[in-house]
Amino acid sequence: MTFDPATLTFTSDGLIPAIAQDAVSGDVLMMAWMNADAIARTLETGRVTYWSRSRQAFWVKGESSGHVQKLVDFRIDCDRDCLLVLVEQTGPACHTNRRSCFYTAVREGAEVELMKPVE
Amino acid sequence: MTFDPATLTFTSDGLIPAIAQDAVSGDVLMMAWMNADAIARTLETGRVTYWSRSRQAFWVKGESSGHVQKLVDFRIDCDRDCLLVLVEQTGPACHTNRRSCFYTAVREGAEVELMKPVE
Numbered sequence: 001m002t003f004d005p006a007t008l009t010f011t012s013d014g015l016i017p018a019i020a021q022d023a024v025s026g027d028v029l030m031m032a033w034m035n036a037d038a039i040a041r042t043l044e045t046g047r048v049t050y051w052s053r054s055r056q057a058f059w060v061k062g063e064s065s066g067h068v069q070k071l072v073d074f075r076i077d078c079d080r081d082c083l084l085v086l087v088e089q090t091g092p093a094c095h096t097n098r099r100s101c102f103y104t105a106v107r108e109g110a111e112v113e114l115m116k117p118v119e
Numbered sequence: 120m121t122f123d124p125a126t127l128t129f130t131s132d133g134l135i136p137a138i139a140q141d142a143v144s145g146d147v148l149m150m151a152w153m154n155a156d157a158i159a160r161t162l163e164t165g166r167v168t169y170w171s172r173s174r175q176a177f178w179v180k181g182e183s184s185g186h187v188q189k190l191v192d193f194r195i196d197c198d199r200d201c202l203l204v205l206v207e208q209t210g211p212a213c214h215t216n217r218r219s220c221f222y223t224a225v226r227e228g229a230e231v232e233l234m235k236p237v238e
Contacts, residue, residue, distance in 0.1 A: 003229060010188075010217060017150065026145030026146075027143075028138060028147065031201040074225045075225070076223045077149065077221050077223075098197075101196040101197045102196050102203040104194060106193045109162075112198075
């Protein structure tokens with residue numbers, strides 16, 4: 001079946017959450033948002049492109065930092081309201097310079113830092 | 120630092136997305152939503168509990184199906200607006216009886232089914 005982004009369920013703002021997972025390690029790296037055009041650009045270019053809600057602009061991941069995400073596989077969930085992109089991540093995914101944005105755990109009621117910024 | 124759910128960023132509906140990842144295989148299983156009370160229940164009981172937007176009620180994952188999620192680790196992202204729960208998943212996570220909700224890939228413009236429902 002041909003994929004048509006119009007068959008996805010977007011929020012009232014025209015967005016859909018996209019989870020980025022490291023295709024090699026399996027680590028969940030980050031979650032950001034795409035709109036229909038960002039999805040089309042991601043599939044066409046093979047470079048993961050989000051929609052920045054704060055800047056209201058396309059966000060080609062790594063365009064300024066060099067920490068690009070090369071698309072390895074693009075997946076849709078059962079409800080068609082969430083995306084999973086498997087990526088080849090160059091450098092850290094997080095703007096704090098950590099490998100993953102999910103570097104804080106909650107254990108026994110306290111926050112624990114799991115990762116330090118990479119050098 | 121003591122964890123306080125009030126320090127998280129919720130949507131205007133009081134919700135935060137929660138990604139569930141299989142703690143053993145690393146597979147991303149599903150994405151659903153929690154509110155502050157669902158977070159508290161998840162941490163207190165060790166059974167992953169979402170907020171069902173359609174039913175407007177707590178959704179103790181697997182309560183009716185038996186396909187429960189035992190909490191292994193609870194993580195927060197850098198922006199504090201997304202959660203990652205590592206889980207021990209009993210049975211399939213998806214309501215379609217597939218291991219993961221992300222069973223559809225988009226490859227060369229076409230949708231490809233990656234997983235069949237488990238027997």
